[in-house]
Amino acid sequence: MTEAKPLRAPDLAAMKSRGEKISMVATYDATMARLFDQGGIDVLLVGDSLGMVILGGDDTLQVTVDDMIRHTRAVRRGSKRALVLADMPFMSYQASVSSAVRNAGRLMQQGEAMAVKLEGGAPVMPTVERLVSIGIPVVGHLGLLPQSVHQLGGFRRQGGSQQARQRLHEDAAALESAGACAVVLECIPDELAKEVTARLKIPTIGIGSGPHCDGQVLVSYDLLGLTSKTPPFVRKYAKLDQAVLDAAKAFIKDINDDIAGESKDVKGA
Ligand code: KIV
Numbered sequence: 256m257t258e259a260k261p262l263r264a265p266d267l268a269a270m271k272s273r274g275e276k277i278s279m280v281a282t283y284d285a286t287m288a289r290l291f292d293q294g295g296i297d298v299l300l301v302g303d304s305l306g307m308v309i310l311g312g313d314d315t316l317q318v319t320v321d322d323m324i325r326h327t328r329a330v331r332r333g334s335k336r337a338l339v340l341a342d343m344p345f346m347s348y349q350a351s352v353s354s355a356v357r358n359a360g361r362l363m364q365q366g367e368a369m370a371v372k373l374e375g376g377a378p379v380m381p382t383v384e385r386l387v388s389i390g391i392p393v394v395g396h397l398g399l400l401p402q403s404v405h406q407l408g409g410f411r412r413q414g415g416s417q418q419a420r421q422r423l424h425e426d427a428a429a430l431e432s433a434g435a436c437a438v439v440l441e442c443i444p445d446e447l448a449k450e451v452t453a454r455l456k457i458p459t460i461g462i463g464s465g466p467h468c469d470g471q472v473l474v475s476y477d478l479l480g481l482t483s484k485t486p487p488f489v490r491k492y493a494k495l496d497q498a499v500l501d502a503a504k505a506f507i508k509d510i511n512d513d514i515a516g517e518s519k520d521v522k523g524a
Contacts, residue, residue, distance in 0.1 A: 258335060258336075259335070259336040260336070261335065261336055261337075261338070261369075262297055262298070262336060262337060262338040263338060263369060263392075264338065264369070264370050264392030264436040264437075265436070266338070267297075267298075267338070267436055267437045267457070267458050268436065268437075268456065268457055268458060270297070270458065270469075270470075271456070271457070271458040271469045272456075276469065276470055276471075277297050277298065277437075277458055277460060277469055277470025277471075278295070278296045278297050278298070278470060278471065279296070279297065279298035279299075279300050279340075279460050279470055279471070279472035280296045280298075280299060280300065280472065280473060280474075280475050280478065281300045281301070281302035281304050281305075281308075281472065281473070281474040281475055282299045282300065282301065282330050282475050283301060283302075283305045283308065283309050283326045283329070283330065283475075284326065284329050284330065284333070285329045285330065285332045285333030286333060287330075287333070287475055288329070288330040288331075288332075288333030288334045288337070288339075289333040289334065291334075291337070291475065292333065292334035292335055292336055292337045295336075296337055297337060297338065297470070298337060298338045298339075298340055298460075298470075298472075299330050299334055299337045299338070299339050299340070300340045300341075300342070300372065300472060301323060301326050301327040301330050301339065301340065301341045301342060301366075301368070302342050302474065303315040303318040303323065303342040303344045303345070303401070303402070304342075304401070304474055305318060305322065305323075305326055306318040306322075306344075308474060308476050308482065309326075310322075314401065314404050315344070315345065315401045315402060315404075316345045316402065316404070318342075318344040318345065319344060319347075320343075320344060320347050320358050320361055320362070322344070323341055323342060323343075323344055323347075323362060323366060324361060324362060324365045324366040325366075326366075327339065327341040327362060327366030327367065327368045328365070328366050328367055331366070331367040331368070331369075338369050338370065339367070339368055339369050339370075340368065340369065340370045340371070340372055340394055341362045341366055341368035341370075341371050341372070342371070342372050342373075343355070343358060343359060343362065343371050343372065343373040344402075345402045348373050348379070348382055352381055352382050352385050355373075355382045355385070355386065356385060356386065356389065359371045359386050359391050359393075360391070363391060369392070370391070370392035370393065370394055370436065371386070371391060371392070371393055371394070372393070372394040372395070372396055372439065373393065373394075373395070373396065374395075374396040374397075374400040374401070374402050374403070375395075375396070375397075375400060375426075376395070376397055376422070376423075376425070376426020376427070376429055376430060377425060377426055377429045379395075380429050380430070380433045381433075383395065383430060383433035383434060383435055384433045384434060387433065387434030387435070388434075392436045393433075393434070393435050393436065394435060394436060394437045394438065394439060394460075395426075395427075395430035395435040395437070395438040395439065396438065396439040396441065397423055397426050397427060397430070397438060397439070397440055397441070397443075398413045398414060398423065398439075398440050398441040398442050398443040398464065399411065399412065399413050399441040399442035399443075399463075400441075401441075410442075410486075411442075412442045412443070412444075412463070413441075413442055413443055414443035414444055414447045415444070420444075420447050423443065423447060423451065424450070424451060424454070427451045427454070427455055427459075428454070428455075430457075431455050431456065431457050435457060436457060437457050437458045437459070437460055437469075437470075438451075438455070438457060438458075438459055438460070439459075439460045439461075439462065439472060440459050440460070440461050440462070440464045440468060441461075441462045441463060441464065442462070442463040442464060442486075442488075443464045444464075444465070445464065445465025445466070445467060446465075447464075448461050448464035448465050448467055448468050449465065449467035452467055452468050452469055458470055460472050462488075463486060463488040473489060473490075474489075477489045477491070478490070478491060478492050478493070479491070479492065479493045479495045480492075480493050480494040480495050480496050480497075481495050481496050481499070482496075483496070
C-alpha cells in the first residue's frame with residue numbers, strides 16, 4: 256500500500272476551493288499524533304493550550320518556545336500525513352519582527368513544524384508578511400485570543416458588538432492579504448464566522464464559532480472526554496476518562512490478586 260502524501264500549507268486553500276472540510280486537533284505527543292494521523296485528521300496543531308492541558312496551568316502564558324519545540328518534534332515523529340502546525344507561544348513574536356523570525360525559525364528547524372500559528376490581526380500583519388516572505392507558512396488566530404486573557408477579562412466569547420464584528424472582518428482581510436494560509440476563529444458568533452468564511456479565499460477553522468467554517472478544531476483531551484472542565488461547545492466523541500479509571504481499578508485488583516506481573520495477558524484476550 257502506498258503511503259499518503261503529507262499535507263502542506265497550500266493544500267488547505269485547495270481543500271477549501273474543492274469544498275472539502277478541514278479537520279484539526281490540538282495534539283501534544285507522538286502517541287496521540289500517531290492515532291489522530293491514522294484516523295485521518297488533516298492538521299495536528301501543537302497548541303500552546305499544552306500549558307493548560309498538559310502542564311496544568313490556568314492559562315497559556317507560561318509556555319515557552321523550548322516547550323513548543325519539544326512537543327512539536329514529538330508530534331512530527333508520530334505523524335505521517337497530517338500537517339503539523341506549531342503555536343508561537345506568548346512573547347515569542349510580540350516584541351519584534353526579528354524575534355518572531357528567530358523563534359518561528361527554531362520551531363521549523365528544531366521542532367520540525369510545517370507551519371506556525373500566531374494570535375491577532377492587523378497588529379501582527381508585518382510579522383506575518385515577513386515570515387511568509389522567508390518561506391514560513393502562517394496560520395492566523397482571531398476572536399478569543401487566549402494569550403490576551405488578562406486584557407479580555409477571561410476566556411470570553413468575542414465579536415458581540417458591531418464595532419468588534421467590523422474589526423474582525425478587517426483583521427481577517429489583513430491576515431489574508433499578508434499571506435496567511437488559514438485563520439482560526441475562536442468563540443465568535445456563528446453568523447460572523449459564516450460571513451468571514453464567505454469573504455475569505457483562505458480557509459477558516461472554527462472552535463466554538465458554529466458549523467459554517469471551512470474546518471473545525473478541538474483539543475484532543477476534550478474531544479476524547481479526558482478533561483473534566485470543557486467549554487459548552489465541546490462535543491465529547493469518547494469517554495476515555497471512565498476507561499482510564501476502570502483500567503486503574505482493574506490494575507490495582509490484579510496487583511492485589513498477585514497476577515499483575517504475569518507475562519501473558521491475564522485476561523486471556
Ligand atoms: O492552543 C490551542 O489548542 C489552540 C486551539 C484552541 C485553536 O489555539
